[in-house]
Amino acid sequence: MQATSRLRAFAATAALLAASAIAHAQALPNVVILATGGTIAGAGASAINSATYAAAKVGVDKLIAGLPELAKVANVRGEQVFQVASESLTDDNLLTLAKRVSALAKQSDIDGIVITHGTDTLEETAFFLTLTVHTAKPIVVVGSMRPGTALSADGALNLYNAVNVAASKDAMGKGVLVTMNDEIQSGRDVSKSINIKTEAFKSQWGPLGMIVEGKNYWFRAPVKRHTMQSEFDIDTITALPPVEIAMGYEGVLSTAIDALGKSGIKALVHGGTGNGSVANRIVPNLQKVRADGVVVIRSSRVPDGFVLRNAEQPDDKYDWVVAHDLRPQKARILAMVAMTKTSDTKELQRIFWEY
Numbered sequence: 001m002q003a004t005s006r007l008r009a010f011a012a013t014a015a016l017l018a019a020s021a022i023a024h025a026q027a028l029p030n031v032v033i034l035a036t037g038g039t040i041a042g043a044g045a046s047a048i049n050s051a052t053y054a055a056a057k058v059g060v061d062k063l064i065a066g067l068p069e070l071a072k073v074a075n076v077r078g079e080q081v082f083q084v085a086s087e088s089l090t091d092d093n094l095l096t097l098a099k100r101v102s103a104l105a106k107q108s109d110i111d112g113i114v115i116t117h118g119t120d121t122l123e124e125t126a127f128f129l130t131l132t133v134h135t136a137k138p139i140v141v142v143g144s145m146r147p148g149t150a151l152s153a154d155g156a157l158n159l160y161n162a163v164n165v166a167a168s169k170d171a172m173g174k175g176v177l178v179t180m181n182d183e184i185q186s187g188r189d190v191s192k193s194i195n196i197k198t199e200a201f202k203s204q205w206g207p208l209g210m211i212v213e214g215k216n217y218w219f220r221a222p223v224k225r226h227t228m229q230s231e232f233d234i235d236t237i238t239a240l241p242p243v244e245i246a247m248g249y250e251g252v253l254s255t256a257i258d259a260l261g262k263s264g265i266k267a268l269v270h271g272g273t274g275n276g277s278v279a280n281r282i283v284p285n286l287q288k289v290r291a292d293g294v295v296v297i298r299s300s301r302v303p304d305g306f307v308l309r310n311a312e313q314p315d316d317k318y319d320w321v322v323a324h325d326l327r328p329q330k331a332r333i334l335a336m337v338a339m340t341k342t343s344d345t346k347e348l349q350r351i352f353w354e355y
């Protein structure tokens with residue numbers, strides 16, 4: 001008799017525990033982590049190797065298993081989309097990733113999406129997603145400057161923060177976000193500005209906020225068009241037009257500009273000196289590129305500030321576009337997206353003002 005009642009009591013307790021676990025899980029948001037590689041998935045030979053290591057070694061399930069604290073934040077599952085260092089990602093990879101993000105965002109049982117990514121081109125992916133994925137749900141791109149095997153590795157906390165933000169209702173409608181070094185950055189504004197410190201990601205317009213111990217502290221919101229307000233939709237984009245970059249510097253020759261201009265590209269971003277200045281000896285070469293039907297976009301190699309139209313060069317006269325505050329690599333992303341719809345330079349300039 002006693003054994004039966006003990007068994008019944010055990011079964012009742014087990015059922016209660018199971019019910020509360022299910023209730024707890026149902027109460028938590030559902031977050032998907034799309035892994036692409038990078039240092040956050042990197043591994044070094046020893047704990048002192050904070051800069052010498054192999055990127056893209058650790059799988060997404062191992063990243064999640066290494067962070068049990070996530071279970072208190074959200075129901076998390078992972079997908080390994082790629083396993084590469086981000087400098088090696090291609091435009092096709094970008095399309096594949098963005099289409100996967102868009103498909104998941106449409107699922108009613110998904111509340112937020114995190115993308116783990118190498119830091120080298122993280123800013124380009126984050127900008128591309130904010131331009132093309134139509135969702136108000138939080139999408140957070142995250143990386144790390146040190147591999148998980150290193151002393152004071154930053155990846156675990158960056159990832160914990162990313163999942164927290166992706167699980168937060170107050171992160172909705174703010175465009176694609178980046179969580180690095182306790183800050184919540186706008187995917188449009190942020191760039192990797194220091195190549196060997198954990199405080200690597202900066203925006204000249206400042207972060208949108210901070211995340212400390214799992215709580216978001218917001219201080220501003222984006223004003224440029226993004227996600228739901230974007231006229232570009234990844235679900236209608238099948239290919240990206242080729243756009244390349246030529247840098248300006250003392251002693252520059254027209255070799256790169258001439259070669260790129262004849263390579264079949266649709267636009268050439270010029271990363272000029274100062275306020276997007278162009279050496280006088282290569283102005284005719286850029287004019288020829290334009291005359292051959294390639295859009296010319298003046299950006300600057302100077303990280304901060306923005307290029308003024310008709311200041312350093314008569315853009316109206318040359319029919320050139322200015323990249324506003326976008327660095328060359330981001331100007332290229334916007335040019336590719338914009339030219340899926342138009343090659344009209346007046347329309348392109350509007351787009352560079354608005355996004």
Ligand code: DAS
Nearest residue numbers: 038039085086118119120
């Ligand atoms: N090679 C770098 C990358 O994958 C490593 C990193 O910093 O994430 O972007």
